[in-house]
Amino acid sequence: MRILLVEDNPADAELIRELLLEYPQHSFSVRHAGSLASALAALGDEGADLILLDLGLPDSQGTETVRAVRAAAQDAPIVVLTGLDDEDVGISMLQEGAQDYLAKGWMSGAVLVRSIRYAEERKRIEAELVRKNAELKAANEALAARKEELREREERLRRAQEIAHLGSWELADGRLSWSDEVYRIYGVRPQEFAATYGAYLESVHPEDRVRADAAYGDSVREGRAGYETEYRIVRRSDGAVRHVYERCTNLRDGTGRILRSEGIVHDITERKEHEDALLGMTRKLQRSNEDLERFAYVVSHDLQEPLRTVSSFAQLLERRYGEQLGPEAEEFIGFMTDGTARMSALITDLLEYSRISSRAQPFEAVDLGGAVETALENLAVRMEECGGRILCDPMPTVHADRMQMVRLAQNLLSNAIKFCPAGRAPIVKIRATRAGGDWLIRFEDNGIGIDAECCDQIFEVFQRLHDRSEYPGTGIGLAICRRIVERHGGRIWVEPAAGAGSAFCFTLPLQDRPTPSSSPD
Numbered sequence: 334m335r336i337l338l339v340e341d342n343p344a345d346a347e348l349i350r351e352l353l354l355e356y357p358q359h360s361f362s363v364r365h366a367g368s369l370a371s372a373l374a375a376l377g378d379e380g381a382d383l384i385l386l387d388l389g390l391p392d393s394q395g396t397e398t399v400r401a402v403r404a405a406a407q408d409a410p411i412v413v414l415t416g417l418d419d420e421d422v423g424i425s426m427l428q429e430g431a432q433d434y435l436a437k438g439w440m441s442g443a444v445l446v447r448s449i450r451y452a453e454e455r456k457r458i459e460a461e462l463v464r465k466n467a468e469l470k471a472a473n474e475a476l477a478a479r480k481e482e483l484r485e486r487e488e489r490l491r492r493a494q495e496i497a498h499l500g501s502w503e504l505a506d507g508r509l510s511w512s513d514e515v516y517r518i519y520g521v522r523p524q525e526f527a528a529t530y531g532a533y534l535e536s537v538h539p540e541d542r543v544r545a546d547a548a549y550g551d552s553v554r555e556g557r558a559g560y561e562t563e564y565r566i567v568r569r570s571d572g573a574v575r576h577v578y579e580r581c582t583n584l585r586d587g588t589g590r591i592l593r594s595e596g597i598v599h600d601i602t603e604r605k606e607h608e609d610a611l612l613g614m615t616r617k618l619q620r621s622n623e624d625l626e627r628f629a630y631v632v633s634h635d636l637q638e639p640l641r642t643v644s645s646f647a648q649l650l651e652r653r654y655g656e657q658l659g660p661e662a663e664e665f666i667g668f669m670t671d672g673t674a675r676m677s678a679l680i681t682d683l684l685e686y687s688r689i690s691s692r693a694q695p696f697e698a699v700d701l702g703g704a705v706e707t708a709l710e711n712l713a714v715r716m717e718e719c720g721g722r723i724l725c726d727p728m729p730t731v732h733a734d735r736m737q738m739v740r741l742a743q744n745l746l747s748n749a750i751k752f753c754p755a756g757r758a759p760i761v762k763i764r765a766t767r768a769g770g771d772w773l774i775r776f777e778d779n780g781i782g783i784d785a786e787c788c789d790q791i792f793e794v795f796q797r798l799h800d801r802s803e804y805p806g807t808g809i810g811l812a813i814c815r816r817i818v819e820r821h822g823g824r825i826w827v828e829p830a831a832g833a834g835s836a837f838c839f840t841l842p843l844q845d846r847p848t849p850s851s852s853p854d
């Protein structure tokens with residue numbers, strides 16, 4: 334062990350050196366410095382494993398000496414050499430960083446060696462303590478960081494729950510714990526709420542309490558994994574009735590015994606209110622639709638009667654008095670008969686339009702090819718007259734109202750025949766292709782075509798692009814087509830066909846897809 338002996342008294346220094354040399358087994362090598370300056374120089378040169386330090390040096394005294402040596406040799410233990418009655422000084426030097434002190438007068442070899450060994454051990458323990466302290470500090474800092482992270486996460490969760498009006502709860506061993514948002518939803522403060530299942534049930538609306546209780550109780554008794562339910566609560570803070578949605582998961586051990594139940598509570602009051610308002614409006618709309626349909630039926634039925642009277646008497650007039658009345662009267666009677674026939678057609682078409690939903694049939698599997706054939710049979714005479722041809726590709730089976738599919742095909746085919754220039758035989762190509770989740774059906778004719786800017790308006794009631802003298806009609810046929818297609822969850826439109834003519838296209842959902850309205854709308 335390399336010992337630096339800092340002592341200005343040569344006799345003391347020699348004595349100490351000799352005492353140390355009595356212990357060859359410790360292999361002490363002793364260097365001597367007589368002043369602070371030479372001690373610091375020796376430490377800078379070679380360092381030391383231990384320093385025996387006299388405090389009163391020619392160039393430094395007391396505390397200053399310890400501090401200076403301490404700073405120059407951080408790792409070496411220091412044993413301070415004091416005068417006989419300087420116990421207090423020795424203790425205060427320990428506070429300055431020395432490991433032990435020895436009164437010079439009492440010094441024996443054994444005492445000196447014991448003090449050196451003690452100082453050495455104490456220095457090692459101090460170093461160990463410093464290291465452990467540093468480790469502890471680092472662990473504490475990591476813990477504080479984790480705590481902060483956890484706090485931030487909890488805060489984020491709390492904010493998310495608040496924004497979504499969604500709280501979470503846990504029930505274990507009869508103790509219920511709620512997140513902040515559940516407290517907010519129920520309008521209670523944590524200190525007011527006895528966190529038990531019974532206290533929770535008290536917040537549920539009296540009319541829904543049995544149901545809410547059964548939802549949980551049944552799921553536990555019947556060994557279910559959880560449940561979903563909706564019920565009303567009475568908010569404690571202001572007595573407001575709120576609607577909540579609750580979803581619970583029961584966690585069980587291997588024997589099926591419940592360990593705990595966890596759940597979420599979602600305040601759905603606003604959504605419920607919107608749904609109720611929407612339901613109210615839908616019911617009102619349904620009622621007004623039914624009223625309108627009844628009105629249309631009564632009006633058309635009652636209007637037909639006087640119309641038939643006018644038409645019959647006009648014909649009688651012509652037959653009995655036609656010759657007496659002359660050609661002009663005959664022409665007028667012709668206008669009358671014509672007018673009543675047109676009005677009768679209008680009323681019939683309007684009635685049909687109003688019945689698309691009121692007289693609708695339930696949806697079934699309908700072969701569209703068969704529907705096209707039936708429509709063609711209904712138009713057989715006109716087809717023969719004009720020499721028209723239908724080229725129909727294989728058609729799919731769809732989920733639809735059979736009669737309405739026939740009506741749809743018949744209206745489109747009838748228009749294709751009607752809106753064909755004189756002298757040209759109408760040709761209609763019918764094709765079906767898949768388009769996403771739909772069938773796309775296309776009726777392409779070689780008729781007069783339609784201006785691009787009129788493509789939308791012709792599907793409105795009474796919208797016609799031609800004069801009746803040119804092409805007869807009521808302007809309701811395509812409006813009926815659109816109502817039928819929309820009732821089946823599809824779309825209808827027209828686009829120019831390649832060459833001349835128009836292509837009427839509509840979509841229908843694939844058969845295995847549910848349709849939006851399979852009941853009257």
Ligand code: ADP
Pocket residue numbers: 748749752778780781782783791796797798799805806807808809810811812835
């Ligand atoms: P209507 O045939 O009784 O006039 P629609 O509602 O069936 O009534 O048709 C509306 C209008 O759309 C027709 O008056 C006509 O101008 C135009 N239209 C319908 N089908 C065709 C077609 N295939 N080619 C050209 N124009 C058509």
